Amino acid sequence: MRPAAARCHHQHRPHRGSRRHRPAGPAGTIAQPGAAAQPRRLPRQARRKSAVSNHLAIANVTAAIGQIAHGAAQGAVGGVGIRYGRPNATDTGGRVNVYLYQIVPNAALRNADLPTRSGTGGLAGRPTAALDLHYLVSFYGNAQLFEPDRMAGAVVRDLHARPVLDAATLANAVASNAASLTGSNLGQTLERVTLTPMSLTIDDMSRLWSLFTQAPHTLSVAYRAGVVLIDALESGPAPAPVLRRGDDGRGVLTSIDRTPRLTTAWVGFAASVDRQPPLPSLPVAMPGTLLRIAGTDLDGERLDLHFVHPRRADRSLTIAAADRSASEIRLAIPDDGADWAAGLYAVTAEVVRDGTLLRAPLWPLVLAPRVTGLSPNPAGPAGGSVAITVTTAPIVLATQAASLRAGPITVAAEPRGLDSDPLVFILDPAPVLAGALVRLTVDGAESLPVVIDAVSGDFAFDDGQRLTIA
Numbered sequence: 272m273r274p275a276a277a278r279c280h281h282q283h284r285p286h287r288g289s290r291r292h293r294p295a296g297p298a299g300t301i302a303q304p305g306a307a308a309q310p311r312r313l314p315r316q317a318r319r320k321s322a323v324s325n326h327l328a329i330a331n332v333t334a335a336i337g338q339i340a341h342g343a344a345q346g347a348v349g350g351v352g353i354r355y356g357r358p359n360a361t362d363t364g365g366r367v368n369v370y371l372y373q374i375v376p377n378a379a380l381r382n383a384d385l386p387t388r389s390g391t392g393g394l395a396g397r398p399t400a401a402l403d404l405h406y407l408v409s410f411y412g413n414a415q416l417f418e419p420d421r422m423a424g425a426v427v428r429d430l431h432a433r434p435v436l437d438a439a440t441l442a443n444a445v446a447s448n449a450a451s452l453t454g455s456n457l458g459q460t461l462e463r464v465t466l467t468p469m470s471l472t473i474d475d476m477s478r479l480w481s482l483f484t485q486a487p488h489t490l491s492v493a494y495r496a497g498v499v500l501i502d503a504l505e506s507g508p509a510p511a512p513v514l515r516r517g518d519d520g521r522g523v524l525t526s527i528d529r530t531p532r533l534t535t536a537w538v539g540f541a542a543s544v545d546r547q548p549p550l551p552s553l554p555v556a557m558p559g560t561l562l563r564i565a566g567t568d569l570d571g572e573r574l575d576l577h578f579v580h581p582r583r584a585d586r587s588l589t590i591a592a593a594d595r596s597a598s599e600i601r602l603a604i605p606d607d608g609a610d611w612a613a614g615l616y617a618v619t620a621e622v623v624r625d626g627t628l629l630r631a632p633l634w635p636l637v638l639a640p641r642v643t644g645l646s647p648n649p650a651g652p653a654g655g656s657v658a659i660t661v662t663t664a665p666i667v668l669a670t671q672a673a674s675l676r677a678g679p680i681t682v683a684a685e686p687r688g689l690d691s692d693p694l695v696f697i698l699d700p701a702p703v704l705a706g707a708l709v710r711l712t713v714d715g716a717e718s719l720p721v722v723i724d725a726v727s728g729d730f731a732f733d734d735g736q737r738l739t740i741a
Contacts, residue, residue, distance in 0.1 A: 564599065616638060645659060
């Protein structure tokens with residue numbers, strides 16, 4: 272098996288194609304599905320960019336790093352020179368030294384092109400070497416004037432700001448060293464070389480500088496440049512052209528996911544449906560409201576909505592063709608809320624399309640209670656114990672948690688044995704209220720004391736949900 276890192280790398284580099292080569296058949300072979308030798312694509316004679324580079328890539332990277340480091344050091348300390356190679360005892364004065372001290376295989380891509388030869392030993396694909404380059408950049412100058420420190424700061428700054436060797440940087444390095452680097456195509460490759468600072472321990476530095484006999488230690492920084500891909504000179508045989516793809520030359524068959532989905536909903540009153548400009552959506556649904564549920568891929572011969580509530584039997588509604596489209600479902604909740612319950616519903620849509628049943632993922636819908644009556648109202652006396660009976664749509668089940676907020680206090684409902692038992696709240700002591708709006712909360716869903724004003728067509732508070740205690 273390939274290393275995981277190698278597989279992931281090729282997923283992001285489709286231009287390289289598959290490296291799992293098959294023996295090429297004779298030219299003009301008709302490609303059949305499942306055949307042992309099956310050409311995959313027409314050969315491309317010319318490419319805008321090369322996938323990998325030639326043998327000059329390493330020198331091109333070294334020259335580019337040196338050019339960036341030299342320019343940065345020149346800006347910090349005037350009259351600075353540049354030198355390539357291992358540090359030596361003669362390095363004095365203002366100078367930056369760039370030394371490629373190690374070349375290692377890139378761990379992620381070292382086996383990405385295997386196998387490169389067939390079972391007979393013939394070349395199946397062009398071998399590619401994936402390398403990481405380790406550099407030591409050293410600084411020489413007058414320590415009393417902090418020249419090495421100033422150069423190091425400037426070089427680290429610029430290498431951090433330009434961590435990727437782009438085509439222009441590599442081309443400038445070639446132009447500055449035309450006698451040695453002409454012909455380098457590293458700047459035309461798709462894989463860019465990235466510079467990463469390396470953290471060398473004291474032991475690492477000691478071992479590294481012990482290799483430089485008679486060269487005293489000086490201020491230095493280490494960088495890794497990678498990945499550098501170098502192609503071999505020889506290449507594998509060209510695949511035969513494809514004359515037919517699949518049965519009857521119909522090509523690849525694809526199936527697009529068209530699973531129905533419910534996304535958002537607009538909730539409003541029937542009296543505000545045709546209002547212009549439209550009113551904003553209510554935050555929750557209530558009995559007597561209309562829902563316009565938006566979604567995707569809702570078209571089909573039949574559409575059913577299923578409502579699941581933890582305290583009620585599941586409900587299923589078949590949506591008429593006139594009340595739905597591919598992107599919207601229109602639904603009205605009855606005024607009395609019969610067979611409904613306040614709280615959170617899990618809603619899903621089932622679409623029958625071309626004889627196939629498709630089910631949408633679950634979608635949440637909060638149904639809030641609507642207060643339809645408060646008795647007695649007005650009530651009293653304030654400061655004493657007052658029992659308020661609340662009627663709602665839908666009815667509050669005996670197993671549901673309910674609370675009433677009236678002015679500054681919130682009280683829980685009195686225990687009930689049956690769903691038909693009255694919903695009573697005892698305010699003790701009762702506050703003084705003068706037409707205060709009440710809010711009823713059932714299983715976390717809070718009522719909205721709003722209606723549509725018959726004159727303005729806008730939202731207005733519902734006077735039927737106001738409580739007075741004197």
